[in-house]
Amino acid sequence: MFDLKNKLENIKNNNLLRNFYEFSSPQNKNITLNDKNFLLFSSNNYLGFCTDSELKISSIETINKFGVGSGGSRLTTGTTTLHRECENLISKFKNKEDSILYSSGYLCNVGSISSLFYEDFVIFSDELNHSSIISGIKLTKSKCVIYKHSDINDLTKKIKENSSIEKKIIITDGVFSMDGDICKLNDLMEICYKFNCYLYIDDAHSTGVLGKTGAGTCEHFNISDEKIILMGTGSKALGCVGGFISSNSLIIDYLKNTSKTFIFSTSQTPENAKTLSNAIIKCTEYESQRDYLKKLSVYLRNSLRDIGYSVIDGITPIIPLILKDEKLCLIFQKELMNKNIFLTPIRPPSVPKNTSRLRITLCCNHTYEDINYLIDCLKSLYLKYEKQIKGEIL
Structure with a gap:
């Protein structure tokens, strides 16, 4: 009745079929998959917190005291002292008055955006914003205007075209999850004051990575402003799960009173709330690790350019190797796995059509030896598939 078999076959024929990769090891730079060891370059575990010994000990202690589940939603029985301690710590970390925890980053964006912005608003959204932002916007009754990626002139033009709408919000990723570039916060704030807009920043991939203490995009630009609403996650550099809004x-x-994904979701476990708190404290002390991660990222970008790859400028640990063709991405993945490197291909709908890529992500546990091995492998693949990479052979 649903014609799912044909739809799935069409996905497969377009080289877009997805399957699970079942790791049988912790999330670290070295992982085990199907009884084979790999060097991992696809994890969001930027600071290595997923396997941090201090965080693991704290988690076990918290489980022994509070149990393994929260037992309810936040407004019924799912709030412990650990949840509120975590929210207070996030507020201090993000330099905001208050914060609210969600069960995941996706639920956080969907629930907050769909609740805060109603029919009186016009939303200006970067064309490369995360899927959760797009999903949240679709649930609002607001007018949505998409502007070209990080194009301040296009954003300005579209704000002027909608000047009759009083309530305006700009929504952007802080660090864009698929390209690794950073939003132009100085320019965005100038626009906010010129046109009386508010700004919503998804700091999922900025938190822990940018800023002296890892507080994210605003700290990186040394900006603190009441016009900014900050979203963040515990699931990237902080090594656990969950999302939050700080404002x-x-x-x-x-x-608390209107966001459906908050009201109707079982809360984060007490263990996760405690782990998130400890991860934030630890994160503030990781300035040297962030500097090292930045140096690794710049080194890899420059090395890939020297080979001949087209690589986006940046300092973050997200480095897209855009091959455009989905089939070529799958070929690269297979070749790299034969050399014990695990890299996942990113294809539509996760990225726009004709921008399929290998999304390289680095963590501070990687060494220059690891990076050089990856460079050598990618150099041999470039020499082997240069014509396909340049689009001369399909």
Whole structure:
């Protein structure tokens, strides 16, 4: 009745079929898959916190005290002292008045955006924003205007075209998850004041990576402003799970009472709330690791350019190797796995058509020896598939 078999076959024929990769080891730079060891370059575990010994000990202690589950949603029985301690710590970390925890980053964006912005708003959204932002916007009754990626002139033009709408919000990733570039926060704030807009920043991939203490995009640019609503996650550099919004107390109280993905979801486990708190504290002390990660990222980018690859400028640990063709991405993945490197291909709908890529992500546990091995492998693949990479052979 649903014609799912034909739809799935069409996905497969277009080299877009996805399957699970079942690791039988912790999330670290070295992983085990199907009884074979691999060097991992596809994890969001930027600071190595997923396997941090201190965080593991704390998690076990918390489970022994609070149990393995929260037992309910936040507004019924699912709030412990650990949840509120975590929210208070996030607020201090993000330099905001208050914060609210969600069960995941995706639920956080969907629930907060769909709740905060209603029919009186116009939303200006970067064309490369995360899928969770797009999903949240679709649930609002707001007018949505998409502007070209990080194009301040296009954004300005479209704001002027919608000047009759008083309530305006700009939504952007802080660090864009698939390209690894950073939003132009100085320019965005100038626009916010010129046109009386508010700014919502998804700091999922910025938190832990940018700023002296790892507080993210605003700290990186040395900007603190009441016009900014910050979203973040515990599931990237901080090594656990969950999402959060940091803003003023009015916005947070409103979300507590209206955000459906908050109200109707079982809360984070007490163990995760405690681990997230400890991860934030640890993160603030990781300035040297962030500097090292930045140096690794710049080194790899420059080395890939020297080979002949087209690589986006940046300092973050997300480095896209855009091959465009889905089939070529799958070929690269297979060849690299034969050399004990694990890299996942990113294809539509995760990225726009004709921008399929291998999304390289680095963590501070990687060494220059690891990076050089990856470079050598990618150099041999470039020499082997140069014509396909340049689009001369399909």
